[in-house]
Amino acid sequence: MDATAIIALVSAVIKAAVDLGPTVIKGVDDATPFAKAIFDDLINKKVISADDLASLEAKLAALEAEALAPLPPEQADDI
Amino acid sequence: MFKASFRALSIVLAVGLALSAGACGGGTLGGKLGDIAVNGVANPISNTRFATIESAYGLALAGANTYIANYRKGNRCTVTAQESITNPCSRRSVVTAMQGGIKDAQKALGKARSLLINNPQLDPSELLDAAQAAVDALTGLVQKS
Numbered sequence: 001m002d003a004t005a006i007i008a009l010v011s012a013v014i015k016a017a018v019d020l021g022p023t024v025i026k027g028v029d030d031a032t033p034f035a036k037a038i039f040d041d042l043i044n045k046k047v048i049s050a051d052d053l054a055s056l057e058a059k060l061a062a063l064e065a066e067a068l069a070p071l072p073p074e075q076a077d078d079i
Numbered sequence: 080m081f082k083a084s085f086r087a088l089s090i091v092l093a094v095g096l097a098l099s100a101g102a103c104g105g106g107t108l109g110g111k112l113g114d115i116a117v118n119g120v121a122n123p124i125s126n127t128r129f130a131t132i133e134s135a136y137g138l139a140l141a142g143a144n145t146y147i148a149n150y151r152k153g154n155r156c157t158v159t160a161q162e163s164i165t166n167p168c169s170r171r172s173v174v175t176a177m178q179g180g181i182k183d184a185q186k187a188l189g190k191a192r193s194l195l196i197n198n199p200q201l202d203p204s205e206l207l208d209a210a211q212a213a214v215d216a217l218t219g220l221v222q223k224s
Contacts, residue, residue: 027141027142027144027145027148030140030141030144030145031137031138031141031142033137034134034135034136034137034138034141035134035138037130037134037137056133056134056137057133059137060133060136060137060140063137063140063141063144064140064181064185066144066147066148067140067143067144067147067177067178067181068178068181068182071147071150071151071171071174071175072151074171075155075157077157077158077159078155078156078157078170078171078172079156079157079158079161079170079171079172
């Protein structure tokens with residue numbers, strides 16, 4: 001993924017956060033560790049520990065579980 | 080909301096500055112993945128690429144989760160009440176598409192991760208390309224939402 005795409009993706013997260021009011025803080029907080037990982041990897045050349053990597057992957061797993069939880073029943077006027 | 084937006088903008092600027100400075104590739108996040116590999120020779124280039132793809136997936140996932148959470152809270156777009164500045168709702172059709180995109184990315188990343196850890200001597204390019212494509216597809220859904 002190139003620089004333009006990464007910036008566009010971070011902007012998309014911000015846009016989703018700004019547009020959706022009360023969920024904004026959680027959305028940005030969820031994105032922060034991943035944006036930081038990209039930043040640390042590319043600019044700081046930081047040696048990420050096994051614990052840091054495990055923490056990122058645990059965060060991914062937690063977000064996936066939230067996102068993929070069953071939805072409320074569909075309603076007739078849903079689009 | 081302003082405080083959260085300011086923090087988010089700081090992240091964008093930081094990532095943007097980092098990338099524009101030409102500090103691309105050669106990171107060590109992926110190298111550490113190689114150090115964790117149980118068998119075989121570590122492949123830092125592939126591992127770095129994988130770690131970058133996974134981090135980008137995390138960003139897309141955070142955005143998708145925000146949109147999906149909005150739907151769960153009852154902010155549904157309907158036939159008579161579609162999205163607008165005063166109605167930041169979520170469409171069920173987009174929510175289910177995002178869930179499908181997340182599952183596709185999960186599978187693709189899982190295959191690439193498994194190969195990198197268990198068979199680091201093999202060429203993971205095809206699986207990494209597939210993982211990248213799945214993450215790009217999810218990214219596209221988030222950006223359009």
